[in-house]
Amino acid sequence: MLTRAITGLFFIIVLIGALLLGEVVFTLFFSLVGLGALYEFYGIVKSEANKPNVWLGMLSALTLAILIGLHCIGYIPFKYVWLFIPMISLIFIVSLYQKRALPFNDIGYTLLGIMYACIPFLFFVALGFISGTFNHYIPLGFLIILWANDTGAYLSGRSFGKHKLFERISPNKTWQGFIGGVLFAMLIALNLEQYFGSLAKWEWVTMATIIGIFGTLGDLVESMLKRSLNVKDSGNILPGHGGLLDRFDGLLIAAPLVFLFLLMLQ
Incomplete structure (x- = not known):
């Protein structure tokens, strides 16, 4: 418990520090977290039947992260982000030479990892620039709301939880916890x-509603992934907390949707 608490406190300090140290540190840090999450994903899905192309998947994600980062900071126009497309083509072409029995399993997991584990962090990076210039308050608010949702869900679920939300996937989650988490997130957002x-x-309140609902669903999706692969944690980089996917599961689905919502307001 002490290890978990210390890791959690250090984790929060590092995240907030990355947000407050300027656009370059923010962009670089969360892009690297996305790459780390992708590496974790490839590690847990790899098997004899499924062998994602780790080096090409990581290189593709790195290319995309660099291009999006350069665009966000203002060095290149958005059209150059599409230079990422040849990397996707390479994932298919390279499989022609690997002589695997089920090549599309490998291709599918390679692409799924990029889409599921890495790209959401790039959307989160883009949240910092959604207004045209770097504004750390929006991604910081996102994280605060996400933490508020987790805290509210835990407290209300522990106090009032009776009806299971998705017992097949996560036996401890309840409807009462889910509703309590969303309401507490909305209260903080106010x-x-x-x-x-x-x-x-x-x-802010609409953003909290999106994070509360889809952050919880993202948590459930990551639990579904681990159950399907029969693993307890996605990694061990955070003692007492598991891996990056475990700690950012709520962000994976919520961040792209929050970005879309705010983009529609521009």
Whole structure:
């Protein structure tokens, strides 16, 4: 328990530090976290039947992260991000030479890893630039709301939880916890406009609703992934907390949807 608490505190300090140290550190740090999550994904799905092309998948994700980072910081226009496409083509072409019995299993897991484990972090990076210039308050608010949802879900589920949400996937999650988490996230979001500005109050609350609902679903999806692969944790990089996918499971589905919501407001 002590190890878990210390790791959790250190984890939060590092995340907030990465947000406050400027656009370059923010972009670089969360891009690297996305690459780390991708490496974890490849590690847990790899088997005799499924062998994702780790080096090419990582290289493709790195290329995309660099291009998106350069665009966000203002060095290149968005059209250059599409230079990522030849890397995707290579994933298919290289499989022609590997003489695997089920090549599309390998291709599928290679591409799924990029889409599921890495790209959501690049959407999160893009949240910092959604207004045109770097604004750390929006991604910081995202994380605070995500943590508030987890805290509210835990407390309300422990106090009032009776009806299982997805017992087949996560036996401990309840409808009461789910609702409590969303409501607590919305309550916290109501106060973010006062301290952070950047968005209107209704936008913060809508953002909290998206994070509360889809953050929970992202948690369940990651649990489904681990159950299907018969693994307890995605990794061990965070003592007492598991891997990067375990700690950021709520972000994986919520971040792209929050980005889309805010983009529609521009």
